[in-house]
Amino acid sequence: MAKPSQIRVFEVACPDCSAILRIDAETGLLISHTPAPRKRTFEDLAAATKAMREHEERKESIFRQSVEAEKNKSDLLEKKFAEALKKAKDAPEGRPLREFDLD
Structure with missing residues (x-):
């Protein structure tokens, strides 16, 4: 098993929803998903x-x-x-x- 310092991870922004995806370079599997912040409908x-x-x-x-x-x-x-x-x-x-x- 690889050490945490040797794991290569790519962070990619989803072009559809602007979420941040963290993908393992070796396996190509999704490690984590951070949803995009919601836009406010109204300012105040x-x-x-x-x-x-x-x-x-x-x-x-x-x-x-x-x-x-x-x-x-x-x-x-x-x-x-x-x-x-x-x-x-x-x-x-x-x-x-x-x-x-x-x-």
């Missing part, structure tokens, strides 16, 4: 609070829009139905022509 508590308020306002706005859309849904569906009925009356009667029938 005030910024985090502001982001949270903006997120809540955005959720509330989306909810209000969905309520308004639901209120007008029946009118929209009636208009779509009337338009489809009008198209069906204007369409020629009989079976539609297919490319196969034209040969």
